[in-house]
Amino acid sequence: MLLLAQTAPASPSFLSNLDTLLFAVFPYVAMAMFFLITISRYRSHPFTYSSLSTQFIENRQHFWGLVPFHYGVIAVLTGHVVAFAIPRSVLLWNARPLRLYILEVSALIFAVLTLVGLIQSIHRRLTSSKVRTATTPTDWIVLAMLLFQLGSGMYIAVMHRWGSSWFATSVSPYLWSLVRLNPDISTIVPMPAAVKLHIISAFLLIAFFPFTRLVHVLVVPNMYLWRRAQVVRWYRDRRVRSSQ
Amino acid sequence: MDVRAQISMVFHLDKCIGCHTCSIACKNIWTDRKGSEYMWWNNVETKPGTGYPTRWESQQEYKGGWEVVDGKLRLKSTSKAQIIFNIFHNPSLPSMDDYYEPWSYRYADLFNAPESDDQPTARPISMVTGDPIDIKAGPNWDDDLGGSQIYAANDPNLESLSPEVRAQLQAIERLVFFYFPRICNHCLNPACVASCPSGALYKRGEDGVVLIDQKVCRGWRSCVAACPYKKSYFNWSTGKSEKCILCFPRLETGQAPACFHSCVGRIRYLGVMLYDASRIEEVAKTPNEGLADAFRGIVLDPHDPAVIAGARANGIAESMLESAQASPIYQFVKVWKIALAPHLEFRTLPMLFYVPPLLPVMSQLKDGNVTTVNQNFFHDIEQARIPMQFLGNLFGAGHVGKVTYALRKQMAVRMWRRAVTVGDITRDVAERALREADCSPDEAEAIYRMSSLANINERIVIPPSHREEAIEMMADPLVHKQSVGFGFIERPERGT
Numbered sequence A: 001m002l003l004l005a006q007t008a009p010a011s012p013s014f015l016s017n018l019d020t021l022l023f024a025v026f027p028y029v030a031m032a033m034f035f036l037i038t039i040s041r042y043r044s045h046p047f048t049y050s051s052l053s054t055q056f057i058e059n060r061q062h063f064w065g066l067v068p069f070h071y072g073v074i075a076v077l078t079g080h081v082v083a084f085a086i087p088r089s090v091l092l093w094n095a096r097p098l099r100l101y102i103l104e105v106s107a108l109i110f111a112v113l114t115l116v117g118l119i120q121s122i123h124r125r126l127t128s129s130k131v132r133t134a135t136t137p138t139d140w141i142v143l144a145m146l147l148f149q150l151g152s153g154m155y156i157a158v159m160h161r162w163g164s165s166w167f168a169t170s171v172s173p174y175l176w177s178l179v180r181l182n183p184d185i186s187t188i189v190p191m192p193a194a195v196k197l198h199i200i201s202a203f204l205l206i207a208f209f210p211f212t213r214l215v216h217v218l219v220v221p222n223m224y225l226w227r228r229a230q231v232v233r234w235y236r237d238r239r240v241r242s243s244q
Numbered sequence B: 001m002d003v004r005a006q007i008s009m010v011f012h013l014d015k016c017i018g019c020h021t022c023s024i025a026c027k028n029i030w031t032d033r034k035g036s037e038y039m040w041w042n043n044v045e046t047k048p049g050t051g052y053p054t055r056w057e058s059q060q061e062y063k064g065g066w067e068v069v070d071g072k073l074r075l076k077s078t079s080k081a082q083i084i085f086n087i088f089h090n091p092s093l094p095s096m097d098d099y100y101e102p103w104s105y106r107y108a109d110l111f112n113a114p115e116s117d118d119q120p121t122a123r124p125i126s127m128v129t130g131d132p133i134d135i136k137a138g139p140n141w142d143d144d145l146g147g148s149q150i151y152a153a154n155d156p157n158l159e160s161l162s163p164e165v166r167a168q169l170q171a172i173e174r175l176v177f178f179y180f181p182r183i184c185n186h187c188l189n190p191a192c193v194a195s196c197p198s199g200a201l202y203k204r205g206e207d208g209v210v211l212i213d214q215k216v217c218r219g220w221r222s223c224v225a226a227c228p229y230k231k232s233y234f235n236w237s238t239g240k241s242e243k244c245i246l247c248f249p250r251l252e253t254g255q256a257p258a259c260f261h262s263c264v265g266r267i268r269y270l271g272v273m274l275y276d277a278s279r280i281e282e283v284a285k286t287p288n289e290g291l292a293d294a295f296r297g298i299v300l301d302p303h304d305p306a307v308i309a310g311a312r313a314n315g316i317a318e319s320m321l322e323s324a325q326a327s328p329i330y331q332f333v334k335v336w337k338i339a340l341a342p343h344l345e346f347r348t349l350p351m352l353f354y355v356p357p358l359l360p361v362m363s364q365l366k367d368g369n370v371t372t373v374n375q376n377f378f379h380d381i382e383q384a385r386i387p388m389q390f391l392g393n394l395f396g397a398g399h400v401g402k403v404t405y406a407l408r409k410q411m412a413v414r415m416w417r418r419a420v421t422v423g424d425i426t427r428d429v430a431e432r433a434l435r436e437a438d439c440s441p442d443e444a445e446a447i448y449r450m451s452s453l454a455n456i457n458e459r460i461v462i463p464p465s466h467r468e469e470a471i472e473m474m475a476d477p478l479v480h481k482q483s484v485g486f487g488f489i490e491r492p493e494r495g496t
């Protein structure tokens, strides 16, 4: 990149090269990092997979930060995934203005919920000395990245309406083209800078994900509702298994 | 019948001198690491008192253990579906303030202080943040009834007592207390195991030790909330829960757990008990009145041929069976019936039993002197300085019957031995006392022997498990290490 910058500063071809790099190459790097590193981390350092909760050392402010944040972020992410997965249905839904408004407003409400939770969490980490002790530099980076991601997303939602519709027509095809290993960035290139930034930082977050506490979302309990209440581990089972 | 073996325990409360040697032995081996400074896998409480964490016995506050709802057993802290919503913020989780903030002292200040007119002092500093703190509480802040107006008066076991009885208990001339050492009970129906969303907690099939798989624990903290005895602890530094492992690495090499081995009062007994695992749920659902009997019923006679056959069919090793037959726990719990489970009403079926203390019950003030003989043998028990209902709440699921039985028997044993050695009570009288206490001279001798004379090998009967050798052939010991509640391949630092 440095070389490119020296030879062709800010020429159109440099910009298009940069776009290709950021939107057609980097996503693959990010996804590769995401999968390879989370898996290898899970295999070699399973101990590090934890929610790293600090509720035990600070139980009062915890509720007002963590609960709104998690509900909000789950709703917002689900929204993105739905728009990515079934863009046609989203467009159909948005065909009536009232329904579009309902969708956009509720999305914004969840974003605000996330923001409130995130700011409260950051405030809690700054003010409670015990929680600050238990916070690593990586945690601060994650919080900053999340704040940026959320801020840029909300800026876009307000300034570049109506996201749910143009996501379906422009971003979803782009993401699908990535999935099909045939990246087509033509719909992304003309996007406003805020949108581009939001996309790049999203992939940055995905790339950074495996190195952070965020991995806990991959190990949310799935079998609990179905398993028997009591768990017994027999040494003899292991004996049977290894003699087979 | 589904015969299983369980390493179980008896603590003889009359013998505990409250020296905390057990706690220190445990702390030095297991919980002197970062994040675990506040944990006392073994702690000794003064009763009456509020304990550690404060008022842990009050499940209205802590929501630990099980309850029966519409004939079904369910966790008090959460239902299966609720846990999904509680995962972000567990409403029943105690916080460090309910335990205490661990501290040390800045000892270096004593040496580095500049010369001055005043003595230098070592300031207390928090072991969490490293900042100076004002110490507000410790794990045994109410030791020996210290601050009893705040602590002893707020013992949850006093709640069902009438105001007069409570007032009497606090009268200075009636002041009475005993020690209550506690470790994980390695329950038959553990609430911690049942609550773990990740399935990280488990009971070892062969000996029933309850452990937390450190590789699978994700720090959802459900076990801390669910355990009614508050014996699962959250390590704030590693973000994982930890608990008493019954020193299984010591057990596997034939040594007593550290707290047992170091116990100055020799109050601690350990041995295998066989039980019928198919009846766990049924027993745990029994109403409070019949709970103690039902629980005793789940314990199987290791000499019964049917039980032995069932045990063999279940793959229980011969050495384990022999060990179960020599178990002092079986004698205390099932034969002599003088050891009782603490707070059975929490319905986790704890496998640590207590011989209720007779001493604070027996002694009475007469003309300013403590006397211990009375014409009506058991008169003292009903007139005890410590209200029977208090002991009933602690060891009888709210009912005094089993406690009175255990105390009467212990008192009869004393009279019997007094007749034998001192002779100021006639044998006839002593035998009548034994009869009234449902005891025989032989049984009295056995109880006396086990309580007073037994050496470490009689008190602590460890089954030879050979697990430690065998496991190395099955799994990478370093990987296996992480699954058993303690031990890590990498340094247990906080993840990122």
Ligand code: SF4
Binding pocket: B015, B016, B017, B018, B019, B020, B021, B022, B023, B044, B179, B181, B262, B263, B264, B265, B266, B267
């Ligand atoms: S070491 Fe034994 S006697 Fe001392 S406090 Fe602990 S249990 Fe009681």
